[in-house]
Amino acid sequence: MRIGQDILAELQQRLDIEEVVGDYVSLKRKGRNLWACCPFHDEKSPSFSVAPDKGIYKCFGCGKAGDAINFVMEVESLSFMDAVKQLAQKYGLELPEEEADPQDLQEHQEKESLYIVLKFATEYFQDILKNHPEGKSIGYSYLRERGFSDAIIQKFELGYSTEAWDGLLKAATEKGYSIDLLEKAGLIILKEEKKYDRFRGRVIFPIHHPSGKPIAFGARMLGSDKKQPKYLNSPETPVYHKSNVLYGMHLAKRPIRQQDNCYLVEGYTDVISLHLCGIENVVASSGTSLTVEQIRLIGRYSKHITVLYDGDPAGLRASLRGIDLILEGGLQARVVVFPDGEDPDSYSRKLGATAFAAYLQQEATDFVVFKTQLLLKEAGKDPLRRTEVAREVVSSIALLQDPMAQAVYIKECSQLLNIDEPVLTAELQKVTRRKASQQQQQQQSFLPYPDAPPPDYYDAQPEPATAAKPQSVTTHFDSLALQELEGIRLLLRYGFKSLSENLLMQQYLLQEVADLEFKTPVYRQILELYRQQLEQGRILDEQFLLQQESAEIRQVVAELSMSRYELSAAWQERHHIYTTTEEDHLDKTALQYVLRHKFRFVRALIHENQQQLLHTSSEEGVTQILLVHQELKKAEMELAALLGNVIAG
Structure with missing residues (x-):
């Protein structure tokens, strides 16, 4: 099903991205934007940013970006049409029936x-x-x-x-x-x-x-x-999908956000019994082991979980891994344990609503302390088992985000375990180093172009005179894609800014890249839209692109429009320290972009030409390819000289 441009534009005007995203994560304002831990990947410090004035979001950790429609598509695993319908219903917009x-x-x-x-x-x-x-x-x-x-x-x-x-x-x-x-x-x-x-x-x-x-x-x-x-x-x-679902969340999400705490129980009747007591910020894992997806779902509304357990020792021991997952997911965990033979359902009925609510408040114990006491009770006086308890406890402390909190827990557990603080601290550092090493190995999975070198690799790195390792196809074309993206960014941000001699940035760039075919489909599509709008006397801006049906286009716009860091407006006024910006040197920026793009484009053509040579057997064909290769290498050397690069002959 297709949505008309006018209908999509109307929906975009009605959408409040702060409200849409706020239904899933707890947003906190910092500067002009709102921030939260990303709902799409596990992280310990917020890198997910929402710009209400632009109607877009971007995660600087995993790279997810887009507008409110993209967000609903991602978080709910919906198609574009289903996301539009859901948002249209939410904001009272009637959609016409169209061919699907x-x-x-x-x-x-x-x-x-x-x-x-x-x-x-x-x-x-x-x-x-x-x-x-x-x-x-x-x-x-x-x-x-x-x-x-x-x-x-x-x-x-x-x-x-x-x-x-x-x-x-x-x-x-x-x-x-x-x-x-x-x-x-x-x-x-x-x-x-x-x-x-x-x-x-x-x-x-x-x-x-x-x-x-x-x-x-x-x-x-x-x-x-x-x-x-x-x-x-x-x-x-x-x-x-049961691993993604928590019983009662449809009723609990608003109370969880309001109370900034989520009570986690095991069964359906436990949830209902707490509602009878007036406690609505409660969900159940429905008898299954707690999953990362369920923790992430709770984390959208609060970073605090209080887990309610009955007094069964075997069940308590089995639950420790689940609570470690809570800490690993960047949430804070507390535990309430009921007397033997009681569970939240039975004990709430026994105490009554007021006394039960007071019990939850009074008996909530920090998880690290709870785990230490529970394992020590099991270990008794056995020194080897107490050593293992210490290691298990330190492994949980290492999952905490706040170094100060880690120090407080080390001090408290030192007294509980009767082990000197420096010994526990040394073990904590060992665990932390091991985790850091593992995370470093995984970071490549979050890069938008895992096989590509940094954006300025070809400009900053001289090529060795000796034979180098052959580059993969993805290296050539991913680096070219980065340059194509940079061209789109300059057009959107500075297209109508003047360069020297009263030449607009868009006139200069479009003229210079006229003969350079964009290899990446979504960038080629945006460039064509830009040209079409220009021919019709219209300005193509971010809002126009955000009204396109293509989720890829909207994501690209969001990626280009969001910056992780903002320069405070009071910085120059208060401290009289003036910082130059990219806009202060647009002539240089435009020239450098054109040279880099052409340089990468020529390199990609050289690679294509070399691949043709491998598959050509006729003498005439080989001669023709070699002649083309000479011309391309000549152009490469000229562009490299202008960029200040050293190219091996």
């Missing part, structure tokens, strides 16, 4: 169909709970016995499935839903010639996307059949 691309339409329709049938199933299970004799006598009675009010049942959209093998199947097919769709949604099971409901004789807990759409179900058995699992969950589907 068949493949995009098929993917979109499948997901939309799944959402619709899952919504139908949710309403079906709710209706069974309220109106069916079995639902009222068994499911509703159970929920009321647990202390769940009608309001809370409605809030979480709880339901019930009857013992019938095909209750939902019949109801859904009568409404026109296909067997194939019901299976894809995880609602029925097809086995040989049989087809039947997945959930039977169970209380139903709908699992929601953070936006509020039902995407899956958890179901608790109420009978005594030991052959059946007590809890049964939906399988993975195109709209449900």
